[in-house]
Amino acid sequence: MRCTTRLFSRALMVMGFCLAIFVPALAHAQExxxxxxxxxxxxxxxxxxxxxxxxxxxxxxxxxxxxxxxxxxxxxxxxxxxxxxxxxxxxxxxxxxxxxxxxxxxxxxxxxxxxxxxxxxxxxxxxDGYALAMRRAQADELGIKTLSDLAKHPTLKLGLSNEFIGRADGWKGLAARYQLGGQPIGLDHGLAYDAIAQKQIDVMDIYTTDAKIDHLGLLVLQDDQAYFPRxxxxxxxxxxxxxxxxxxxxxxxxxxxxxxxxxxxxxxxxxxxxxxxxxxxxxxxxxxxxxxxxxxxxxxxxxxxxxxxQSFGAQLWQRLIGDDLWRLTWQHLVLVLVSVGVATLLAVPLGVLLFPHPKLRALALGTAGVLQTIPSLALLAVLIAVLGVIGRWPALLALMVYSVLPILSNTVAGLSEVPPGLRNAALALGMTPGQRMGAIELPIALPTVMAGIRTASAIAIGTATIAAFIGAGGLGERIVTGLALNDSALMLAGALPAAGLALCSELFFEAVDRYLRRSKRI
Known part of the structure; x- marks a missing residue:
């Protein structure tokens, strides 16, 4: 057990040393x-x-x-x-x-x-102006050519991009100018083209230089009251x-x-x-x-x-093995390793310190639990506002926040599993609290602690795909670009390697868990 503890302690030291070298390098890489x-x-x-x-x-x-x-x-x-x-x-x-x-x-x-x-x-x-468009056949059938004509048909389904709905020059002002009825639903711009082609919506906002306008047979409605600027x-x-x-x-x-x-x-x-x-x-x-x-x-x-x-399978394979695969995979791994590493360096010592203090422990776990419930995109938006930057730093901080709770809670849970008899025996032998923690309590708790790191890694691998929305890189870049292009093969080419990383992570931690439990029996 002492050997296992020493290995874990050395691993934490090596992780801290690597982070101390690597993290500052991120700041200078872009100069x-x-x-x-x-x-x-x-x-x-x-x-x-x-x-x-x-x-x-x-x-x-x-x-x-x-x-x-x-x-x-x-x-x-x-x-x-x-x-x-x-x-x-x-x-x-x-x-x-x-x-x-x-x-x-x-x-x-x-x-x-x-x-x-x-x-x-x-x-x-x-x-490249904003405009509203609808299927040409439907527009001809209803006699709609202008936005004023559209106002006469308030039952038509509107699918608009979220940015257009919220913009000062977007839906609110347009609806007021033309007295447009109906409540639009928010859609990603790329997905809206599929939705209108499949008749799930009737009207969408478009950019006037979009390539799919003619390709899908859409009619751009005339802005007859000149609402949109150039x-x-x-x-x-x-x-x-x-x-x-x-x-x-x-x-x-x-x-x-x-x-x-x-x-x-x-x-x-x-x-x-x-x-x-x-x-x-x-x-x-x-x-x-x-x-x-x-x-x-x-x-x-x-x-x-x-x-x-090409067939969908051929498109998927072509995108999957694209030139950017290793670059994006490496970026994804960096986000996961750095965020989970920092979280481990913080949460394990914090769990050890808080374990003897039930009230402080409950407060820390409650705070971490509340942070865990914040949606990832919302947390990224808050961190961008607080830090004043985009890219890796808010992404790393967000992933670290999500990783702290499982590691902290499992550290506390693992220490709680130590039998009281062993603690009493250590006291009888005159061991100090530090000696007791290093020789008895932490080795017994280690498999549970590693299970927390395992959970944190799985969460980070999945959540790191969202980081691409703020320019942090990783396999999420393919998913984000696929959404913009409405390219299912490209989205899947980002999701599959991320799933592969998650599987590799599970296999790694399963091997570590078996080793720790075998060492514990010895």
Whole structure:
């Protein structure tokens, strides 16, 4: 038993030493990089790659943080310096970020952004506006062509993205302007296309450069009262970017006017209909060097989809063994190992200290239990607000919080299993509390403690997939991107390796448990 305890103590020391080296390395890994962010929809993924590759071609080092979430999260990442630039839209900046009005031009927008340390520049050449759409056949049958016509049919089912429902320029204002009835349900933008195609909803919000509008035979309803402003694509950037990365900034300025609406629709189609990687789409656009070439190739892209369609199994296998598999798996493992490791270093000693004090023990377990009940996305949002950063740090902290309870509670439970007779015998032998804990109580409790670490690891492996929503990486990136593209094979290609990691974790801890119980009998 003493040998087992020494092994466990040494393992904790090694874990602490590794974390002391590794965690600071995370903070320095990103220095000197131009960090490009994106929201969680197809077009934003593509624009992020166009921006990053353009800057990299100028000799700079870039890093892309894809699928960070909605406007609020990506803007917070920019404001706090977690990213340097991302593609945004003038209407969104005016109404959502600087809280102005739809009449603001780029000069007025920049004047309002200066106090935030930000600027908007390099109009890319296309407008990607909000609109509502419905199946063309249904719209023709009901005689609906405009949003005013839609108001005459309040029983139609509305499926709108959650961001559109909550935006200042979204559902609430639109419903008030047109006197629209009905209560919309919140749907992920990518999933809404499937829902409307399967007639589960009748109306959805769309971006006017979406590739699936024509592909699914949807009719974009006319905004006959001019509610929506223009959403011209620009670069939203930190004002220190030109000084920190002058060559990259000079290269980015050459993107002005290079992407028209037909080009953007074609690139979106390459991603959503031909399942081409975002980086490959951006590379093709930059190599072609003309908007006309890509715009003229949209029909060829759509024809290619029909000719090269694969079975679901072939698509799944192709995505499963993609080039990013090991990178994402490593990122996922890092999130799990660091968070569970820190939780173990905190929870085991804390459990030992609290065990003799029932009231403090109950308070600590109750607090950990309350934190455990907070939904993961809600906890991530709170941590982003508190820490002022996105990415690995809030993700690691959230995973650590979820890992503390099972380890702490199992440490206490394991110590409670020590027979009173053994404690009395130790007292009779004159052993100090520390000697008693190290030689008797902790070795007996160790299998139960390891069961808590086992549970924490399983929770962390599953919850770490959510971390991709805030740019923390891991296998959740595939799931998040799959949601944006409505690509079931890609989502499954992220879920299956995560399930594999969970299975490997269970096998590892099962072997450790058998060893500990065999050592306990000896």
């Amino acid at each position: 000197g990089e131009l960090k490009v962010g994106s929201k969680r929809f197809t077009e934003s993924y593509i624009l992020a790659e166009v921006i990053a590759q353009t800057a990299q071609a100028a000799g700079g080092k870039t890093r892309v943080l894809q699928g960070l979430g909605n406007t609020a999260i990506v803007f917070e990442a920019l404001r706090s310096g977690q990213i340097d630039v991302y593609g945004e839209y003038t209407g969104t900046i005016a109404l959502e970020i600087v809280k102005g009005d739809a009449t603001m031009n780029l000069a007025a927008i920049n004047q309002a952004l200066v106090p935030l340390g930000l600027g908007a520049a390099v109009p890319l050449g296309f407008n 959403y011209d694509a620009v670069l939203l950037y930190r004002l220190d970017l030109p000084q920190k990365h002058p060559a990259a900034w000079a290269a980015l300025q050459k993107l002005e006017g290079r992407i028209n609406e037909a080009t953007m629709i074609a690139m979106n189609a390459q991603a959503e209909l031909a399942s081409q990687p975002f980086d490959a789409i951006a590379r093709q656009f930059l190599v072609q060097n003309t908007a006309q070439a890509l715009a003229g190739g949209q029909q060829a892209t759509l024809q290619k989809v029909g000719k090269t369609s």
